[in-house]
Amino acid sequence: MNIKKNIGLYEIAVLLFGTSSSFLIYLSLKQYLKLRRYRHIPHPKTYGLFRFFTGNLHELQAYKDDIGFSGLTLNWFKDLGPVFKAYFFGEIIVSVNGPEAVKKVLIDLDLHKSEIPYKIMAFPFNERALGTGLTTEIDKEKWKPVRALFNHAFQRNILKTFFDDFNEKSNLLMEKLRSKPDGKTLVTMFPELNKFALDIISSVAFGFNNDSINQSENYLNKLIINLLHGINELLIDPLIQLKPNKFKMVNEFKKSLRELREFSREHINQRIRDLENKEHVPNDILTIIIKNYGGDTFDLDDLIDQFLTFFIAGQETTANSLAFAILELGHLANLEYTSCVFNETLRKWPPLPEFTRKTYKEIEINGIKIPENTWIMCSPYISGHNPEYFPPSQLNLTDIFNLYQSHPEEFKPERFLKSSEFSQKNMINSYTFFPFSLGPRNCIGQNFAKIEAKIFLAKFAQNFDIHLDENQSYGLKEVITLRPKDGCRVYLTQRNF
Ligand code: HEM
Structure with missing residues (x-):
């Protein structure tokens, strides 16, 4: 009787272990295959014990009360260039930056909004909030x-x-x-x-x-x-x-x-x-x-x-x-x-610092292929902090290396005057300054x-x-x-x- 009971417990333990290991293997394989599709896109280092799954969550949590997600993505942009990816569990987000990318995503391709953030605002906790409202x-x-x-x-x-x-x-x-x-x-x-x-x-x-x-x-x-x-x-x-x-x-x-x-x-x-x-x-x-x-x-x-x-x-x-x-x-x-x-306030502190769209087919930005069904992120915050378009006044505009060293950027409202050097050189235009977004869903x-x-x-x-x-x-x-x-x-x- 006792032996039977012991065998029963043992079998249950083996079954549980087997099921959870298979589930873990399944999740790992799924994550691996997903990440593989994006391995050609530069990405920031990941930290933490479970980083293979959690991705960049660790850094996000560490910085959320300081420079925020926007500051973090600005740092990644400086390190990795105009197109980079980050991921949080199974969700991969590709940040695309620069006037051509912004024009392509928001106007030429007129990509759909990505579902997740908007669904949460529409029906949070299974209650109707913003529902089918305009946003x-x-x-x-x-x-x-x-x-x-x-x-x-x-x-x-x-x-x-x-x-x-x-x-x-x-x-x-x-x-x-x-x-x-x-x-x-x-x-x-x-x-x-x-x-x-x-x-x-x-x-x-x-x-x-x-x-x-x-x-x-x-x-x-x-x-x-x-x-x-x-x-x-x-x-x-x-x-x-x-x-x-x-x-x-x-x-x-x-x-x-x-x-x-x-x-x-x-x-x-x-x-x-x-x-x-x-x-x-x-x-x-x-x-x-x-x-x-x-x-x-x-x-x-x-x-x-x-x-x-x-x-x-x-x-x-x-x-x-x-x-x-x-x-x-x-x-x-x-x-x-x-x-x-x-x-100038919206340039430096856009209240909606980034917004997302979703690719419905593979697209190419800056020579980098981005698969279909990917979250694309456009960031007026990164653009607004890019010294190539918004340089501090004391620096030589052509000295790009020095520009990238400058921090924090000056608050300089005059740059928006039509007569300013920056406006004249067309450094400030709809694709470098877009706090209200662009295209049909602006x-x-x-x-x-x-x-x-x-x-x-x-x-x-x-x-x-x-x-x-x-x-x-x-x-x-x-x-x-x-x-x-x-x-x-x-x-x-x-x-x-
Ligand atoms: C400084 C103030 C504001 C900023 C920076 C701002 C920024 C934005 C941005 C970036 C979007 C696009 C979001 C996306 O693509 O997901 C948006 C959409 C929207 N904004 Fe504003 N907004 C501001 C004020 C307002 C005000 C005052 C109203 C209404 C009185 C408003 C109503 C809307 C609506 C309804 C949408 C959705 C439009 C659509 O999808 O057709 N916003 N806003």
């Missing part, structure tokens, strides 16, 4: 008519009719900041800018006064922060749902998401009713969308996807870039050309962001002198977007004219 819709045929509809709403002449709203929200923020202009009170700008960007989107795009600027905690702002936090966490760690210490965060996320969708549903329904009853409604982006979206047959959930998409896409990106602009202005002392300052909100940023920066510079808190880290925080890690901490002094 996350991968299917080109479904995306095209919707984009055409939105293009109309985001034209410069339509946006100009909302100048009063942009001005009003900027004035409100100035008023709030003016209450602490003693040069001694520490102000963390990022949360203020985040609320400012939210209030502008709410009012210009969706015709309601959110007024978060004047509230210490705002309902909508809190829901959106929870939503972004959950998506960020899931992007870093796809197994997060299985971790008991994260259950609370995941539940909080789901609750916020449902409330956010319910809030959107009520707001949209109200507008539909007002339109049906011929009530006076603002001629804002929501009205334009409802009037044109799929005739009478639109699905309300699709509209909610769009509503959330614009809140998410339009808020953090602009708030982050304004926070970076203020950090740079603290060193710069004055702000002569607002649009040059904004461009940023639809770029005019919106430019108007918002210019109005804010001009008013801010008129009103305040800035002194940066020396104790902040100046590190980067990056997952979906890039932002100053410590939120841009400043002391403000009221300017006297």
Whole structure:
């Protein structure tokens, strides 16, 4: 009896060992064959005990709170040249750089978006978030008519009719900041800018006064922060749902998401009713969308996807870039050309530092063949930090070796003046400076962001002198977007004219 039992246990152990070894061999073989297809593409060294599987994950984790993924890829670019690969478990990403590569990927071939990051934003934790909204819709045929509809709403002449709203929200923020202009009170700008960007989107795009600027905690702002936090966490760690210490965060996320969708549903329904009853409604982006979206047959959930998409896409990106602009202005002392300052901020700190596409057939870039079904990464961050196009002023432009030694790059808004040496030599062009991406899937909100940023920066510079808190880290925080890690901490002094 005992012998039988012992043999049973032994057999089970052998079976378990055999199964897991076969599984490991299968995984190793699969990984080996996958990597073999890419072995001709240069790649950075991998570290860690399980590096064959984890690839470059070790370095990413080591640098994520310092130079971030963007800084890491910039270093790889400097070491490996314009085309290189990195991999994280089974996912291989090929970074392609240089004007020809950017033109080929984003415009000539017009490659599809790659599924994974966008699917996570669309349906995180199996809940509908951005769903089939404009940013996350991968299917080109479904995306095209919707984009055409939105293009109309985001034209410069339509946006100009909302100048009063942009001005009003900027004035409100100035008023709030003016209450602490003693040069001694520490102000963390990022949360203020985040609320400012939210209030502008709410009012210009969706015709309601959110007024978060004047509230210490705002309902909508809190829901959106929870939503972004959950998506960020899931992007870093796809197994997060299985971790008991994260259950609370995941539940909080789901609750916020449902409330956010319910809030959107009520707001949209109200507008539909007002339109049906011929009530006076603002001629804002929501009205334009409802009037044109799929005739009478639109699905309300699709509209909610769009509503959330614009809140998410339009808020953090602009708030982050304004926070970076203020950090740079603290060193710069004055702000002569607002649009040059904004461009230079986007050059040095693009809020979306890289974006991905997917090859549907083998392509060749810089003589390197990239297989079909590969994630391709285009990086405005790497391009913006390439001294070949954006050299520091004191160096000889032809001295490429010296250019690559320069660090950190200067913040030099004048380079964006049309009369500058860099513009004249066509070093700054659409393929070297593309913070809003290029081609059909570029940023639809770029005019919106430019108007918002210019109005804010001009008013801010008129009103305040800035002194940066020396104790902040100046590190980067990056997952979906890039932002100053410590939120841009400043002391403000009221300017006297
Ligand atoms: C400084 C501010 C901004 C920057 C740097 C920025 C950057 C970008 C980039 C790089 C993309 C392409 C992403 C990709 O290919 O995956 C994009 C797409 C998009 N952006 Fe922006 N954005 C900004 C502000 C805004 C604003 C204010 C709005 C809305 C009011 C907005 C709405 C969108 C939408 C809806 C898309 C998806 C477009 C499509 O796929 O058709 N963005 N943005």
